[in-house]
Amino acid sequence: GIQVEQSPPDLILQEGANSTLRCNFSDSVNNLQWFHQNPWGQLINLFYIPSGTKQNGRLSATTVATERYSLLYISSSQTTDSGVYFCAVLYNNNDMRFGAGTRLTVKP
Amino acid sequence: EPEVTQTPSHQVTQMGQEVILRCVPISNHLYFYWYRQILGQKVEFLVSFYNNEISEKSEIFDDQFSVERPDGSNFTLKIRSTKLEDSAMYFCASSQGGFSNQPQHFGDGTRLSIL
Numbered sequence: 564g565i566q567v568e569q570s571p572p573d574l575i576l577q578e579g580a581n582s583t584l585r586c587n588f589s590d591s592v593n594n595l596q597w598f599h600q601n602p603w604g605q606l607i608n609l610f611y612i613p614s615g616t617k618q619n620g621r622l623s624a625t626t627v628a629t630e631r632y633s634l635l636y637i638s639s640s641q642t643t644d645s646g647v648y649f650c651a652v653l654y655n656n657n658d659m660r661f662g663a664g665t666r667l668t669v670k671p
Numbered sequence: 672e673p674e675v676t677q678t679p680s681h682q683v684t685q686m687g688q689e690v691i692l693r694c695v696p697i698s699n700h701l702y703f704y705w706y707r708q709i710l711g712q713k714v715e716f717l718v719s720f721y722n723n724e725i726s727e728k729s730e731i732f733d734d735q736f737s738v739e740r741p742d743g744s745n746f747t748l749k750i751r752s753t754k755l756e757d758s759a760m761y762f763c764a765s766s767q768g769g770f771s772n773q774p775q776h777f778g779d780g781t782r783l784s785i786l
Contacts, residue, residue: 596774604760604780606714611774649714658727659704659775661714 565590565654569662576640576669584635584665586650594653595626597635600664601646609635609648640669673697675778677763683784684753692748692781694763703746704764704775705738707731714762720746750783758785 566589576582586595597609610617610624612633617624621640626633637644647664654660676695684690696703705717718728720738735757737749746765750757760782764775 594774598777604708604782606762606777606780608774608776651714658716658719658729659706660716663713 565592565652565660567650567652567660567662569648569650569665571665572663573666574668576667578640578642578669578671580640580669581636581638582640582667584637584648584650584667586633586635586652586662588631588633588650588652590631590654592628592631592652592654594659595628595633596651596659597624597633598649598651599644599646600649606649637667640667642669642671645669673776675763675765675776677761677778677781679781680779681782681784683786686755686785687752690750690753690783692750692761692763692783694746694748694778695744696746696763696765697767697776698744700765700767700776702726702766702768702773702775703738703740704766705748706762706764706777708760708762708780709756710759717748753783753785755785757783759783 568587570585599607612624612626614628621638623636649664651661678693703720708714718732719726760780762780763778766773766775
C-alpha cells in the first residue's frame with residue numbers, strides 16, 4: 564500500500580519563528596489534506612490541496628503531485644499553533660491514509 | 672459552517688459489551704467514513720459508506736464492527752464484544768463527493784475507553 568512519511572517528527576519553535584513541514588508519499592494520489600490536531604484531540608481541516616499552492620492567513624501549503632510531496636508552511640508561529648500536524652492522502656478510492664504526524668511545540 | 676457532529680464525546684464501556692458510536696454527517700454529503708486513532712498513533716481508516724452500503728473497508732474493520740445509516744441523518748459505528756485494544760478516539764467524516772474530488776470533513780471524535 565501507499566506510504567506517507569512526514570518530517571520532522573518533532574519540532575520545537577520559539578514564538579514568531581517560521582517553519583516548514585513536509586509530507587512525502589510513495590504513489591500517485593488524487594487528494595491530499597493537511598490537518599491540525601489540537602490538544603483536545605480535534606482534527607481541524609487546514610487545506611485540501613491535491614496540487615498547487617493555497618494560503619490561509621499565516622499558513623500556506625504547496626503540493627507537487629508529480630514529485631510526490633507536499634509542504635506546509637507556518638509563518639510567525641504562535642503558541643496556539645502547537646499540536647500535531649497530519650498529512651493525509653486519498654488512496655484506493657475512498658481509503659484515506661494518514662502520515663504519522665509532526666508534533667509542533669511553540670514556546671512563548 | 673456546517674459541521675459533522677459526534678456523540679458521545681467520551682464513552683466508557685466494560686470489556687465484552689457492545690457500543691454504538693453516533694455521527695450526524697453534513698446534511699448534503701453523500702459519503703461517510705469512520706477512522707480510529709489509538710492514543711499517540713496515527714489516524715487509521717476503518718470504513719467508507721455510500722448509497723447505504725460499504726464501499727471500502729480496511730483490514731481493521733473485521734466482523735466485530737458494523738456500520739449503519741438507520742435514518743436520513745445518523746451514521747453509526749457498532750462494535751460488538753469490545754476488547755481492551757478497541758480503546759481509541761473514533762472519528763466520523765463525510766464528504767460531498769466520493770473518490771478524489773471533495774475534501775473530507777471530520778467530527779470532533781468520540782473517545783472510547785474500554786475497562
